[in-house]
Amino acid sequence: MTTTAVLDVGRAAPVRAAGRTTGSRTATALLLAPAVIASLALFVYPLARIVVVSVTEPTIGLHNYAELFTDGYTLRVLTRTLLVALGVAVLDLLMAFPYAYAMTVCSPRVRAVLFTIVLIPFWTSALAKNFAWMILFQRGGLVDEFLKATLGIDYPLLGTTPAVLIAMSQVLLPFAVLPLYASLEQIDRRLVDAAQGLGATRGRAFRQVYLPLAAPGLVAAGALAFILSLGFYITPALLGSPQQTLIAQLIMARVEQVLDFAGADAIGIFLLIVTVAMALLSRWVSRRATARKEAAR
Incomplete structure (x- = not known):
């Protein structure tokens, strides 16, 4: 294998590794998305709504x-x-x-x-x-x-x-x-x-x-x-x-x-x-x- 081929292989390896890392992060994000959306819709939003109502009705304050x-x-x-x-x-x-x-x-x-x-x-x-x-x-x-x-x-x-x-x-x-x-x-x-x-x-x-x-x-x-x-x-x-x-x-x-x-x-x-x-x-x-x-x- 020539020196040029060795250098090409060395440059390609990090590119492939970076591609695999990016793909892994994307797959992880897609897998977590349903759980995150469900948590936001079923837990975070209702809890935030309760906090807002408790400090704004009938008037703003504690x-x-x-x-x-x-x-x-x-x-x-x-x-x-x-x-x-x-x-x-x-x-x-x-x-x-x-x-x-x-x-x-x-x-x-x-x-x-x-x-x-x-x-x-x-x-x-x-x-x-x-x-x-x-x-x-x-x-x-x-x-x-x-x-x-x-x-x-x-x-x-x-x-x-x-x-x-x-x-x-x-x-x-x-x-x-x-x-x-x-x-x-x-x-x-x-x-x-x-x-x-x-x-x-x-x-x-x-x-x-x-x-x-x-x-x-x-x-x-x-x-x-x-x-x-x-x-x-x-x-x-x-x-x-x-x-x-x-x-x-x-x-x-x-x-x-x-x-x-x-x-x-x-x-x-x-x-x-x-x-x-x-x-x-x-x-x-x-x-x-x-x-x-x-x-x-």
Whole structure:
């Protein structure tokens, strides 16, 4: 091959490489275009519209957001919703942690059974589960009769905040178990054995070694349960009462009864801000816990 031919081949190679790169970028853009268009049309535009309405109606300003913290009724509903969501997160963590821990130490056959039990709620209609709770909590229901027979308590739960709290915790329990199990499964149990070999008791090794390693999973599971419980509507509507309204019911009332779309939009944006803040906080705590774990190694 002559020197001229070699130089020609050398010049052609970058041209072909550049052509392939341009074609690859074009193909990638074409593949992403439907998803981008759908996101803009179904998420970005509606969200932007909600923000615009919340700050322009009936007049331009932030009065709709100020009302969230100045109107006594709205403030009580917001506080009640946050407390219920926090209660759901705590209850789910208390139930999910031992269950997920058991899934990491049991045999594969038992683990498959436990997985199936966790997945069963996903196969059941939300309305069916709430109607079942209504039957259990109503006057003369199984729970009511049990409380009266065993504890002597005559307190029908239907129409109360505890009923809503219990039902929401049951619905969201799988969302706490699954991420928690995924986190606990990655913990090296030999670290706990090593701590016991160095003289720590089983309880001390669990508290000082296992729990810090499980912290990212606990935070993620709790944050997920908290975020999902903020927007519940069916469960509070069926099992709660008008005197114990939560935020989703307030939004519905403002839209259907008062026609206060701007106020409802402001509440929705506030919930979105709380959700994003909780997600960022969860991520920050998880990163801190992971960094401490890596430093300990």
